[in-house]
Amino acid sequence: MEEELDPVAYHPSSRQWEGDSENSRQSSQPCSETYMIGFVLANIVGLQYYSGQINGREMVGLIREPLNPHDKNAIKVLNTRTEQVGHIERSVAAVLAPLVDKHLIIIEGIVPNTRNSGNKFKIPCQIHIFVRLAMCSSVRSSIQRAGLVLILPSDPSFALSEAEVVKEKMTGREVKTLDEIFKLVDENVSKKAKMEAMEPPKQVIKSQLFQHQKEALGWLFRMENSDDLPPFWEEEDGEFINVLTNYRTEMRPEPLRGGIFADDMGLGKTLTLLSLIALDKYRRVGSSVADRNVAVENINDDKLSDRRKRKRSVVIKKDSEGQKENETEDDKLVKRAKEKIIKCSGIKTTLIVCSPSVISTWVTQLEEHTVPGGLKVYLYYGERTQQVEELQQHDIVLTTYGTLAIEEPSEKGPAKNVNWWRVIVDEGHMIKNVNAQQSRAVANLSARHRWVVTGTPIQNGSFDLFSLMSFLQFEPFSIRSYWRRLIQRPLDQGNKKALSRLQVLMATISLRRTKDKALIGLPHKTVETCYVELSEEERDLYDHMEREAKGLVQSLISGGRLMHNYSAVLTILLRLRQICTDMALCPPDLKSSTNIEDVSNNPELLKKLVAVLQDGEDFDCPICLSPPSITVITSCAHIFCQTCILKTIERSKSSCPLCRHPLSQSDLFTAPPESSDADNRGISSHNQKSSKVSALLKLLIASRDENPNTKSVIFSQFRKMLLLLEEPLKVAGFKILRLDGSMTATRRAKVIKDFSDSEPGEPTVLLASLKASGTGINLTAASRVYLLEPWWNPAVEEQAMDRVHRIGQKEEVKVVRLIAKNSIEERILVLQEKKRNLARKAFQGKAKDRREVSIDDVRTLMSL
Template structure:
């Protein structure tokens, strides 16, 4: 086995080596490391390279030692070309597709061109060696490249030379090299004199392209993206009744220009001999890359993006003409089943349905747009759906139908797909993310006021959906954008800004000076109200915080902290709850976690129930694998919490270990979390032990009374991420004379819409306080009936809080908006505000001018320790 020092010198994250597609392997967990056009329609959709993602706590535990690197390459041939009509040019990436069900050879590895056409196979002798290594996951990936030739490639040849580049993790490298040696297969490594002959982008770019060259390319693309003035476009008067604001007309003009563009995508250029080359990756093709018809519409929340989108849809309907031909290139018609399709698919969270329905009723002329709700009971007839102008559906429905046969949304070639609140797909491993990426459409729009919520990696799934090459390949995103940012390189931020400048539009409501610069909205003021805990509350809080710090210090190093991730999250959750109300937090914390933090759950059913309630109590608890709230929550015997789907995929891999603590797991070590029973949703709230309201509740009551005295007609929204807290607030608010409504994630979409409509209703007997969870009301909900927002507890994700504020501060608001944060002095809540500031810098700098600074990473060990105050004096 090669020594570690040499390995580190040539370790290449798969990110830098993706000029050629990896071998596809049906058992690998995460798809979309390739441009969709490189995937044959009949091939498996999961790729082995994707398992190398370095995102999330589980990856942090493994570090660079878990990351695949380039072992070397094998000089081989593509054989059997006589049986296929496809051709390949010199220096072309080819797809290597594992075909375990091939009737002639169970080890078969097929070769496909960049145009999804089969070219041939790898020789049977080589396939017999590589197939078992790939099937067993010892090899993480194999990349194929037809090397550049000085002479014209003979298109009638039966064989072609091919370089096969192999990637493996350090732990598997020795086994791979031994297998190749036993089979007398010559692996050319970086110490081999012929290594420089490799045509892989990673090797060639190191030889001829410096970082400075790459930065110049990004700079050029950034200038190209922002040089053209946006010409405003009016909404079609025969469809849209409302007059657009100037900024909406400009946005409509920008979107129309992008949809009608015939330009080459960023980084592509024509070389003059009928060949197109990507200047960033050196990939060449004889087929003209299609224009990037779409982009990221990232205007600030509350600026009327939905009406702008309806105007775009209406313009398509009003024109109702065939797609024009362009002088520079042939442009295909957007068709389905031979008929011109003009149907737009809108995908959004359930809470946003009501917003689209309301906007359609308020702004669109009756009967001018035919709308179908693809939700609940729905047609499976593709032709029926194509009769409509707009199809509204949800991410969850697409995720459910992703693996189902006969789903019409998968088969239709949509005229346009719009992802509303697109930050929902920030997790590239989630099934709903895979589902939207796989949709067929030429025009693709990402719409969100918060494209970055935690990390720049939130943008990668958006690039994959837009099919913006090469950034739709995870490995390229990591090498060119993610890793420079994480290392604190100034060029990383500059690249990100230029990239977004080329494909996105973002305007904000307020300038740096605090004056409204986009639309005539009343001002918004954000204030902090600091609260002192009572002596009793402080005693409980300090005891819990001391216990948490001691426990984390017992864990010692960062790896140990991550192995005990659930324990750390438990303490963070309970400290946050103690700031709200002691009644939220069980105080017998020592009974929760025995001395042995890895106690076997099979021997402790009570611990299983308590861990299940941990997930239920915390609306923001995420599965450490997919970084989304767990679905079908599973708790392992080592007390770690995952989605059932996520952990089962891990168990199918060769490691079969817990991603956090690395303890060996089997299906017998997994426990479905017991269902946590909720009180009656429509009841007056849970009976509770009679006790004075908490310090924070008392502060809220004082603020609400002062606001009511100032303006008796004013309405307020109180946001909390704890559903139990919303229930606890109902009784004291009603006793104080406030009429309340509650809006939380346990309610159906129909019930939520009823609550929103009730709250918007005026009159003496109308509700004056809405108690809302950030999840249920943080996106796509119009709450302009209120003018005051109370953030009862802070989130560490500032984007979620901004969404909540802008449910009130948006177009349609007539009063000045006041936002009040309730923060407990000397607590974890103050530390959360510090964490928010880090994330805000990343979000603002990504779309703004270069300001330097290091990108905020995911909440890893140092942030977990910061949250608990470990290391503070």
């Protein structure tokens, strides 16, 4: 199976069972909808050769081991701590292994509670078999013909299936069902749900926090310092048991000490986190016993009351048995405090990982909110130290995902060799793909506390959360097999209870408040949809191209070839969307012909195609799930980042990770470099304004007539569209600025500063691309937002809006989305709502998970 794993290498974390066949084809896809057809009984053998232990009714990992020198069909068995226990007996492995290798089945194991104590060299195991619906009959026949007894749902013995969570007696008590377990955890979380505000240390933080920020600071602090057992763990008879997996240990598991800080964008998460970091330097004992128990590291004897000082001076005597007498509760508190000071003393450096555009935001926030010199900061980016000791001398080290990803293959990177006090992953949705190199880089860091910070923890679907669990090392959800069993598969199949499990899980480890709760008294934000009628010429071209596209897409779906022609389909969709915004976006040679030809053997057309794709900003590389920095199209017409696909074909078996077509470097086509402003001087010379541009100008002029000082931001995913807009806006009398991905960081910062200038006569319209403006910048000088096109991902639109609607905004914010009537854009809104529902309901409410653009989505988009 090794050659079938994800092209950018399977996540090597010891907290995952590697080789899950369901996810080995393509990292960007969640598990497919599979159904349990039954189970077989087998023995785990070879126990005497391995150290792993298994308890009764414990889930186990079943991993193909094709390179095993003794058995090419070997299936090894791991316990939930990834320790090998043994192998599945040969006779059963010989039947199942070929089906696993062909990706026809997924196997999951569980050891029943009734273990045969008569033979210490083997353990009975139920192997549950999952298949896609279309393959049920053929797989069932194949297993039965091979002589294995497959216990089907119609068989009376099926009631014994541990996968059905049948109640049984275990250690003299009733076994709880999974949903009963989640319900109990939910009740426990609710008991602790009261938020206690906490003040930041004034020695470092000079700004006044809002009440919701003080409460968040208290929550963050409590999560880091709690000695409670992690969620889903219980203590029983001197042992600690994970009630989901039945794993038992005599060692107390470490508290989670971190989580997901998921407050809405614009609620001041950065200042709250700076306050948390400041507490590492200046921490005072609070008034309550609970406060004192956790805030012990900076106890200052001079600030203790006279009464406590007198109590501390009591001589502690020992009786003949060595027991202490006359020791007050305060004495015990101080003693525990000193013990904790010893345990927690040492370096307390926080590593903050973010995108390059957000580094400047952290620097600005540090200057604005902290006392000069209060926190020592090091920028680990570009020219940087190679000395671990130098990093450890700072309170904060700022770095980027890219920097860590570059260092990931090397063992020498200093960031990898620091035992960080805290790692904060800002814009945490950047690690939504667990297999991407930047995700692996942050997951493999050593840290006492781990925080994911994002206003959009779910962007495409619930599988985004699995990568966050992996980073947080929140067992068992950081193990792919458990995530798939407990959350992903039930969600894919529309199981209502699965959504409630997801909600409980998020409640245990995340804090989420939204701006609609009036936490900070932000001015109101309204979102309007302005429907635009296409002109006669636009409508004729759109309808003609859509008819051609429908025919092609229908034939691809019927022939089962849609995913093999995924890039071609996305290109079709892109062209339809470009017509909705402005026909000038379509290259003339592509616009003039509606024939959608096979471009795999046409290098020149491939290069033109990649240039079109590069102009849009909402395509993700299927390997790293991020917008490609350098877009590449393969000869088999699939889109990737240049870095991702080059790494793929460096492997001994070079092939496309989507269709397995053989690839070499000569089969990769890159776009020409982005044009400079000088190269685009003539781009806005066309005289005919599109219907959307005309509608936009009317809205802008009406806003200006109402208040000449009102500032507006116009977002488009097409850089070329921003250039096309410049001339008509200038003709209409608007002073404009432009912010796009072709600009240097310095130039972008100057544009933002100039736009924030409130002096009369300064620019009032900012043309902004999502690539340069979607995250990490402050555009509160504006109070109007115009979205020229809808994006597949509603979270991206919300990030754009929240550059304007955030702390610091004084005016009511109006957002206008321009949507072409009777077009693909209206259907994109339907898909957006599906994704928005899941993200919303994960924190409070049930929706079937979706990722990216599925076949059903394509049907919806093409009205098929």
